[in-house]
Amino acid sequence: MTVPERPVASPCVSICALDEDDICTGCQRTVEEITRWSRMDNDERRKVLGLCHERAKASGLIWMLPSKSDA
Template sequence: MSAPERPVPSPCVNICALDDDDICTGCQRTVAEITRWSRMDNDERRSVLALCHERAKASGLVWMLPARR
């Protein structure tokens, strides 16, 4: 039997400020995504991370994100 999967870590970078669209300028999550993070399973978290990456690319902040694995 394999060990349980470790939780996908939060993308929080301790730069917590919302833009005009209520997206965090640090992690690119919505307020709802931030609020729900601790109750999400890993599949949901990976989906949110993909959305964060797309938001960062669209806003020109992709250089700030760690390389995707």
């Protein structure tokens, strides 16, 4: 018997404000992603988390440190 996978946690950080593109400035999710989150399966949630990470990098919220091979 396999144990069911735990739900992927929400990236919400309780800073709920939308920017001019309707992206949350706290978690970097779109309004649609926020409203659909509870109905998403884990694969969809992981995909959204990846998009959030890309949005955070593009907006300058996450800085990429150079890897050892870049130094």
